[in-house]
Amino acid sequence: MESHAKIEDLGKPRVVIVGGGFGGLELAKALRHANVQVVLIDKQNYHTFQPLLYQVATAGLDADDIVSPFRKILESQDNVFFRLAEVQSVDTAAQVVKTSIGLVKYDFLVIATGATTNYFGDKKMEKNSIAIKSVEDAIMLRNTVLNNFEKALQVGDVVEMNSLLDFVIVGGGPTGVEIAGALSELRKHVFPKDYRELDFREMDIHLIQSGPTLLKGMSEEASQKSLEYLRRFGVNVILDRRVKSYDGYTVTLNTGETLITRTLIWAAGVAGAPIEGIRKESVLKGNRYQVDEFNRITGYHNVFAIGDIAAMTTPEYPEGHPMVAQPAIQQGKLLAKNLANLLSSCALEPFHYDDKGAMATIGRNHAVADLKLFNKEYRTQGFLAWLMWTFVHVISLVSFRNRLAVFISWTWSYFNLDKGLRFIIGNKREPVPVEETAPKEVV
Structure with a gap:
């Protein structure tokens, strides 16, 4: 028993x-x-602020900045017992x-x-792609990106090198849009300094969305503006396409088109x-x-x-x-x-959702916001939306320490155009050997 x-x-x-x-x-x-x-x-023995996981994945924040121990959060409550x-x-x-x-x-x-x-039953996709649902996922993605760049310095074949530099992001929701924007900033401001021997004009970022619009659930203005921003930042946004398969090297779309990448980021569903x-x-x-x-x-x-x-x-x-x-x-x-x-045998209160709106950031000074305040809707894009997004995410963190750490990190990055957490510690996804994948083919 x-x-x-x-x-x-x-x-x-x-x-x-x-x-x-x-x-x-x-x-x-x-x-x-x-x-x-x-x-x-x-x-886990900690609470994770999941909306900022992509910042950990793209070296903008340390994992410690977005987690807080349950025992610390609840230490003043005598009636709470935590068990790992x-x-x-x-x-x-x-x-x-x-x-x-x-x-x-x-x-x-x-x-x-x-x-x-949710991989929709695709075991091969689950094996070969990287999702961002946990701190471990975010750290693995960061490690994998940096590790692939290190490997790109060592290969002589141009096609194989490009496969290490290129990224495919599946899913045009907030996570997909935000990580595409973050990668475009790294490509412009950070990676060329770290990897001077690589030509980052060859680094392609593809964002694939199965529907006709990005940020489904937000306003048409937010969707169109996010699309405009991403394309301005050099992200190849592919709408009305689904990923049919991925073997660790070749991404095949439902149209038969193919893309080559060693890093597919899965943000398509939960x-x-x-x-x-x-x-x-x-x-x-x-x-x-x-x-x-x-x-x-x-x-x-x-x-x-x-x-x-x-x-x-x-x-x-x-x-x-x-x-x-x-x-x-x-x-x-x-x-x-x-x-x-x-x-106390009192009547129960039914739940009514107070929708406060939604936000998404596409990079430095660029964001979209659909807010609902006092029964009115407010929509804004650009720098003001970015300031709102930054403020809301900082104050929403659980502890004062987290808020202070994130504020300092973001302030430093804003003025220095730098993301200093570019180290490889822990697990990483090693590229699938080329001979185990489909023949090389670039579209």
């Missing part, structure tokens, strides 16, 4: 939160004064969560596991990360749990889901709310109130 994890029993209703992303962390913080015991479980563990399954009948450190009993379970990269043990009837398209207006998973009275893993379908959001930070944060705050309401 499996033993229970060693966690002090406070004699209060226990709320177990699986996942310390934006939603799970906000819920834990909001339960500060509630008469409950909170157990937060995560496979991998959740394996849940037994809703016995009300226990099976983890790598043992069983954890709950009175209320909140699943906030977020999302994982899916929920469900836990074994929740009834399959409650899982919708995209591996998200169907929840009611109180974030309860359908079919359960004491099991909830918030954030990316939760699909609260409404006429306005027929596929669930956007898989971004704000819905998760707002759901976490409201669920804390509703758990207190449940314990």
Whole structure:
């Protein structure tokens, strides 16, 4: 019989939160004064500010700048217990969560596991491409880019050298657009100084979007302006094309066109990360749990889901709310109130998403912003949008240390046109040997 994890029993209703992303962390913080015991479980001991992962991947920020330890964030809350563990399954009948450190009993379970990269079943793409969903992914991408440039200095074949210098980014959402813009800045201001022997006019950046517009979900003005900026910065934006396959060397599009690259960055989609043990009837398209207006998973009275893993379908959001930070944060705050309401037999408050808009940066002094303030919409592009984006992202970081570190790094980079974190430490993706891939062919 499996033993229970060693966690002090406070004699209060226990709320177990699986996942310390934006939603799970906000819920834990909001339960500060509630008469409950909170157990937060995560496979990492830190919270990651995911919107800035691409900055780590492109040497703009250190990983330490965008992460903060859970124990430090929650140190003043006596009712919160953190456990570093991998959740394996849940037994809703016995009300226990099976983890790598043992069983954890709950009175209320909140699943906030977020999302994982969706390769749409393409195992070869999963093996050969690099996504940016974690700190490890971002560091691997940075290491791979720098390692490929080092290798480019050693090869004599022009085609093989170009394959090491060229990049293909799949997905025209905020992540794809932002990393394309960051790479174009590195190509212009940084790499030519580091690698003087390479001709960076040969470094091609391709951004492939399956639909007709970039930044789907934002305004037409934002989409068009981001396209204009990227093309001005020398990014080859390819619309209405899908990547059919990638073998580590040749990218084949659905039109039959091919591109050559050793670095394909996958930013094309995400899916929920469900836990074994929740009834399959409650899982919708995209591996998200169907929840009611109180974030309860359908079919359960004491099991909830918030954030990316939760699909609260409404006429306005027929596929669930956007898989971004704000819905998760707002759901976490409201669920804390509703758990207190449940314990005091009060009526629950339904969730209504306060959409504050969206932003994306395409590089230094260039960004797009669609804001919703006081029931009015405001749209701006260029330098003002870039200032807004910078301010919002700095103040949204969890700790003062993170805010200060990011502000200093960005200020230094702005005035010096430099990104100083160009070192190779840790894992990197070695290029697939040419002989193991399709014949060389450049289009």
